[in-house]
Amino acid sequence: MKTAILHISDLHLTEFNPGNGRIPSRTISKQYYIEQFIHDTKEKLHDWDAELKKVVVTGDLANEGSRDDYEIVFKELTKLKEGFNLESQDFIIVPGNHDIHRGKNSSVHQDSDAVPKPEPNQFHDAKFQYFIKFYNDFFGNDFEPCKPSIIPFEFDDKKIAFVCLNSNYKESCMSKDHYGYLNLEDILKIESALLGEFKDYYKVAVVHHNPNLDSAEKSIKNWDEVKGSLNSMGIFSFLCGHVHTSENLEVKTTETNCFCSVGSFAKEDPEISNTSALLVYEKEESGVLFFKLERLRYICDGNGLYGKGAWDIDTTKYNKDIKIGKHGVKVKQCVPIISARRPTDILPETTGVEQAFLVEERNEQRIYSDEILSMVREKNAVLSGHFHWSDTSRSHGWIDTGSLLIEDRDIEIIGKAIFSVIKTKEVQFDGIVGLGMEGNILGALVAAATNKPYTYIPVPYRKAYNEYELYAKVNSKRILLLADVISTASTITNIISNTDYRFLSEAEELRVITLFFTGDEKRLKELYEKFENLRIYAICNEIKFGHCGKEPEECPIVKHKLEQIHEFYTKE
Structure with a gap:
């Protein structure tokens, strides 16, 4: 059977209370939303003779980063885990900007008597307090906001290292800090491991903000500064989220890098279509792994309303390959012997x-x-x-x-x-x-x-x-x-x-x-x-x-x- 990886993002799970103006997730307002997703996705996997091995969640699991939000997150992800017969360790999760509790971040900053007082965005443990607890409860190990993690994955004779990056280093309770940022000092903490223990692995970064967007607010502000370091560690492919529209579900490939974004999986918003992505392994060629991208889209019921609905293949977009390469994502072509080789x-x-x-x-x-x-x-x-x-x-x-x-x-x-x-x-x-x-x-x-x-x-x-x-x-x-x-x-x-x-x-x-x-x-x-x-x-x-x-x-x-x-x- 083929190996498949599920990529979802931006669930925005929160307690449903119409009186406080919160926009609920469909997992709350639609009773069988998750169950329908599991059922429809299993059918597609069966048709493709594929087995789901990993679930990647690229941030914004919660809507307000509160304790109550993460109780719902834990319950809904447990449904996914059990529905696909997976273990917690088969999930790969990074935080998004909505996984920060801005109220806690603000109060801890105000109460700080440090001289000089650090910027609010530097109180990492406080702003991720409830995400850290959820992470510990779900995985049984700690989440360190300022240290990327490496999660190895092996199937057949292929080895992939998922590199989990926190692009919310500068995010805080202040509106001026609302942008993606990767701290180079944090990234360098895992360099020796990537170039040593995981030297022979294909590597793919899992990150909330998409580095390949024109919008400064939605992209990674210091991308030009960190891109070279990531490439030098063998990271050329990126799974991202953050942008909710279904148009964000696309693959962009440059000369060296491949970026795969996915829209919102569960946020209830009449202006967007909820989406997910299945990456189905196809082949290995010249140091590049090829995964076929299959887009699943939540379809309205017959009355044009988001009732029970169903998940089906999104045929409105061309399904490109996701490429994960050891030395870039461009397949090297043979060069005639009369010219210099470029290995x-x-x-x-x-x-x-x-x-x-x-x-x-x-x-x-x-x-x-x-x-x-x-x-x-x-x-x-x-x-x-x-x-x-x-x-x-x-x-x-x-x-x-x-x-x-x-x-x-x-x-x-x-x-x-x-x-x-x-x-x-x-x-x-x-x-x-x-x-x-x-x-x-x-x-x-x-x-x-x-x-x-x-x-x-x-x-x-x-x-x-x-x-x-x-x-x-x-x-x-x-x-x-x-x-x-x-x-x-x-x-x-x-x-x-x-x-x-x-x-x-x-x-x-x-x-x-x-x-x-x-x-x-x-x-x-x-x-x-x-x-x-x-x-x-x-x-x-x-x-x-x-x-x-x-x-x-x-x-x-x-x-x-x-x-x-x-x-x-x-x-x-």
């Missing part, structure tokens, strides 16, 4: 490696590093093969940095990353040098922003210098040099040792910022001993390539054509 396995499985040249635990720099690694992934910018390009460029891989310097948004992120290093490492400079074509772009960017003197130096293996390039210099004692990739640092050594560029060796301070350092850190210690004025800082220190120290005629890989050989530059 994703060269990209780092972890960004948790200590970066020797960056300040440790600097979230700002970490964000930019992950953003740039995400760009590399999206643009397939890593090439594999055996590169014999010059005396200084012989390696088992190469990064196409030129592809990262085309779009305005990418250049802006890279520029911010450079200035983040300048700030955290307190780099002082009076002049700027760009090394090579890509370094020229980066150097010009920094020069334009700082109004400092600037010049450009071509890479040493290009002999066709013009007169200006040969004698380019800046009359500065503190120099900042921008490069795209440093591996053995032979290029840096060559230009510092070149008498035409004596101003580099004579500078009191020579600071180099590179997008990527792909070599051995021991090499840098040797450089620092040789050039006391030199320090090198890398934004991304995770992608590493092996270096070939042999001449082409001596290299067995080249000699016997054991791998794709790239000879962009010849010795002549």
